[in-house]
Amino acid sequence: MKFYMGFFSLVFLVSCGGGSSSPEIESTPPPTIPVSNDCETQNIYNRIFTQRDSDCAAFYGAEITNCSIAEVRDLTRSLSFTSNVTLASSETSCTLSSDAIPNHDFNDSSANFRTDATEIQRDFVISRNPSIAEVNSDIDGGSWDAIMINGVVVDLKSAGCYSPSSPNANSDGNIAAGCGQSAQWNLVPLEYTSMFGVDIHNAHVQPDGTYHYHGNPNALFDDSPSGDGSPVIGWAADGFPIYGSYILDSLTGTYRKGLSGYTLKEGTRGSIVEIYLLDPLEDSRNFCIDIVGSKANADTQRGLQAHTCYSYQGEIAVDQGFDKDRISEHEFFMPSFEVCMTFNSTDNDLALGLCNGSELQKFTFLTNGNIVVNSNPNLCLTVAQNGAREGGGGNPVHLIRDLKIEECQESLSIYQSWGTRSTKTNTNPGGEYSGIYEEDWEWTDSGDLDECNGMTYKDQYGYFVTDRYPYIINCYKGTPDSCLLYTSDAADE
Numbered sequence: 001m002k003f004y005m006g007f008f009s010l011v012f013l014v015s016c017g018g019g020s021s022s023p024e025i026e027s028t029p030p031p032t033i034p035v036s037n038d039c040e041t042q043n044i045y046n047r048i049f050t051q052r053d054s055d056c057a058a059f060y061g062a063e064i065t066n067c068s069i070a071e072v073r074d075l076t077r078s079l080s081f082t083s084n085v086t087l088a089s090s091e092t093s094c095t096l097s098s099d100a101i102p103n104h105d106f107n108d109s110s111a112n113f114r115t116d117a118t119e120i121q122r123d124f125v126i127s128r129n130p131s132i133a134e135v136n137s138d139i140d141g142g143s144w145d146a147i148m149i150n151g152v153v154v155d156l157k158s159a160g161c162y163s164p165s166s167p168n169a170n171s172d173g174n175i176a177a178g179c180g181q182s183a184q185w186n187l188v189p190l191e192y193t194s195m196f197g198v199d200i201h202n203a204h205v206q207p208d209g210t211y212h213y214h215g216n217p218n219a220l221f222d223d224s225p226s227g228d229g230s231p232v233i234g235w236a237a238d239g240f241p242i243y244g245s246y247i248l249d250s251l252t253g254t255y256r257k258g259l260s261g262y263t264l265k266e267g268t269r270g271s272i273v274e275i276y277l278l279d280p281l282e283d284s285r286n287f288c289i290d291i292v293g294s295k296a297n298a299d300t301q302r303g304l305q306a307h308t309c310y311s312y313q314g315e316i317a318v319d320q321g322f323d324k325d326r327i328s329e330h331e332f333f334m335p336s337f338e339v340c341m342t343f344n345s346t347d348n349d350l351a352l353g354l355c356n357g358s359e360l361q362k363f364t365f366l367t368n369g370n371i372v373v374n375s376n377p378n379l380c381l382t383v384a385q386n387g388a389r390e391g392g393g394g395n396p397v398h399l400i401r402d403l404k405i406e407e408c409q410e411s412l413s414i415y416q417s418w419g420t421r422s423t424k425t426n427t428n429p430g431g432e433y434s435g436i437y438e439e440d441w442e443w444t445d446s447g448d449l450d451e452c453n454g455m456t457y458k459d460q461y462g463y464f465v466t467d468r469y470p471y472i473i474n475c476y477k478g479t480p481d482s483c484l485l486y487t488s489d490a491a492d493e
Contacts, residue, residue, distance in 0.1 A: 044085065044103045045070040048222050049149055049231045052243075054460055056096075056126045056235065057089035063149060064096070070103040074117060077107065081119065085151040094126040098151025100210050104201065104219045111204065112197030118209025124151075130239030130478045132461065136452060137238070137476040141181055145473055146242055146463075148213065148234035150220060152203070154242075154472060155212040160187035160195060162429045162437065170195070173429060185269075185429055185437045189214045190471060192436040202471075215471035216245070225255050228458050233465070238478030240454065241462040247448070258455070259447030260466040262474070265433040265440055270422035272321040272335070276309050277383055278369055279414040283399050285309050287383060290400075291319040291337065291352065294392065300339050300352040306383045306401040307391065311423045324420065330362045330374060331355065343373050348405045350381075369417035370408055380408040380416045441469045452477050 042065045049063050060066075064087040072081050083101040087094060099119040107113050124147045139145055139157060146154035162185035164173030174187060176195050189196040198204045202215035220233040221244030230244025245257040267273075276286040290307030291298035298319035310317035318336035326333040332341035333355060340355040341363065355361060362374035363381070371381040384402035391398035408416060424430040433440040443451045447466075452475040454463040463473050 040065040040067055042068045043070065044068045044083070044150065045072065046104050046219070047150070049220055049233055050222075052228060052231050052458075054241070055128055056087075056094035057128065059094075059149065059232075060087050060089060063087075068103075070101075072102065073105045074107045075105050076109060076111065076113070077116065079116070081117065083151065085149075089128075091128075093128055096124045096126060096147060096149075096151060098122060098124070098147075100151065100153070102152045102201070102203070102211060102217075102219075103150040104217075106199055106201060106203065106211060107205075108200050111199035113199075113205050114197070115205045115207055115209055117205050117211045120208070120210060125481075126235050127239050132477050133238075133479045137478075137480050139473060139475060140480070141186075143480075144212070144237070146234050146236045148217065148220065148242070149232070150217075152217070153210065153212045154214075154234065155206070156214060156470065156472060156474075157438075158187050158189045158196065158214075160189070160192070161185055162187075164424065165426060173424060184427060185439055188436055188438055188440075188469060191434075191469070213472075216465045216467070220244070221246075221465075229255060230465075232462070236463055236473055236476060236478075237480040238476040239481075240476075240478055241460075242472060243457075243462050243464050245465045245467070247457055247464075258449055258457075258464040258466060260453060260468050260470065261443050261445050261447040261449050261451065262441045262453075262469050263444045263446055264435055265442050267324065268420055268422040268430070268432055269437075269440070270425070270428040270430055271324055272316055273324045273327075273420040273422050274309055274311055274316045274320045275322055275332075275371075275418055275420055277306065277415070278417045278419050281383075281401075281414070282388060283308050285312050287399070287401060288317075288320045289322070289332075289341075289381075289403065290317075291334070293319065295319050296336070298337070300337050303352055304341065304350050304403050306403050308394065308398045308400075311421065314423065315425065316423055322420075324422070327365055327420070330364055331357075332361075332363055332371075343375070343405065345375070348379070350403055350405060365418070365420075369419060371416075371418055372408065373405065378408055379405050380412075381418070382406040382412060383415045385412070385415055435469065438469075443474075450477075451475060 051063050066086045068085040070083040081101045083103045084099045086097045099121050141157040144153040145156050159177045159179050161179035161183035162173050163175045166175045168175045201217050203213045205211050221230045225246040229248050230246040232241040234242040246255045247258050249256050275289045280286050285308045287306040288309040290305050292302035292305050293299040295317050323333045323335050339352040340361045342351045342353045343360045344351050359375050364372050373379040388399040388401050391400045422430040449455050453470050
């Protein structure tokens with residue numbers, strides 16, 4: 001989690017749609033707020049906001065006053081808090097002041113907070129005129145990303161990552177905090193929930209006691225929107241508004257959630273993979289494409305065979321390792337030996353040779369698991385059906401079968417269906433892309449929203465709350481304020 005040092009200056013411009021009502025959790029009824037002689041008191045307990053105006057000044061009175069209050073509870077620890085939020089405006093900016101306590105109850109039984117929430121008074125300056133920058137800016141893992149209208153900050157990134165050498169690593173090799181911006185596999189809190197212990201509002205508490213959201217607050221906006229869709233529920237660090245989830249679909253005339261353009265990558269993590277026969281046949285270790293010979297001493301001149309895989313030992317053997325990216329380019333490259341799988345068209349056989357980009361070195365890995373020869377797609381990489389022979393080591397002893405090129409046939413599917421997999425190393429978690437790391441996701445323009453998780457809607461640009469990664473923001477379309485300064489040891493956990 002991150003500590004705040006200085007003012008959070010934002011720039012603001014627009015409105016768009018989104019939504020989700022507060023979930024039903026155990027809570028106390030909204031209290032009666034006493035009338036104050038010093039301010040225009042307003043009870044915002046479990047308030048569902050409705051304004052979509054592009055000017056933050058329009059929210060004064062209609063949504064937030066100079067004295068908005070909510071009496072709330074930490075449900076698990078049975079602690080009472082008072083949420084205080086104020087809003088003021090000038091010609092060029094608005095100032096949102098908050099004690100960091102939400103306007104709803106929090107820390108329900110689904111959560112696992114490591115620290116008690118703390119009232120911390122802060123001011124957030126929101127410019128009334130944000131603009132699109134020439135280039136997008138990255139989300140900074142050392143700063144907050146946005147402020148919600150109820151005065152709670154948004155902190156999307158964690159300081160958790162894959163770091164198996166750390167003494168704090170769990171059985172997956174992951175740590176909750178301590179990772180810098182250079183980490184290769186960064187944890188997504190809302191996907192790896194077992195470590196981050198968020199409550200029903202997708203929020204938890206930083207080490208300094210700051211309650212903060214990692215995704216949809218499950219509050220603040222309605223799941224049954226009207227008008228043009230969900231309201232403004234906050235502002236990003238570049239000043240552009242954050243909307244709920246819902247937009248009005250102009251084609252259907254119905255309300256629906258805006259869709260993220262991010263999807264899970266296909267395949268496995270890591271640049272080196274083994275290619276294994278999906279059916280284990282007589283050995284649970286599976287058969288892998290293998291160079292004849294013993295690991296680093298394998299002889300490329302002797303070609304390829306099907307050999308029981310070595311990944312059960314914790315790593316991919318050098319004589320079974322293929323470059324994953326080159327496979328997608330139709331080239332089966334073995335980097336440890338700098339050779340490519342080659343089709344011997346004379347004998348309908350396989351060989352290994354220096355990579356030359358020739359058609360004889362082009363193969364396609366089909367979605368059904370077949371590996372076919374590009375020059376003759378009716379031919380498949382096939383494991384010999386006449387039983388296995390024993391190899392020269394292993395416990396149990398390794399098994400070997402011949403590899404050949406045969407006509408693709410349904411009757412031979414168990415001998416012709418292949419898969420790829422990686423294994424854990426000190427720098428790579430291995431396994432299939434599952435979504436728990438940021439690097440598992442890629443923007444494919446498959447939804448409504450751009451690479452920053454925003455769009456222009458009703459002639460105004462804004463970010464949207466989504467059900468899947470990146471949940472709110474993944475980059476800034478505008479220029480984030482330079483006053484976002486935090487200590488390096490305040491990382492989210």
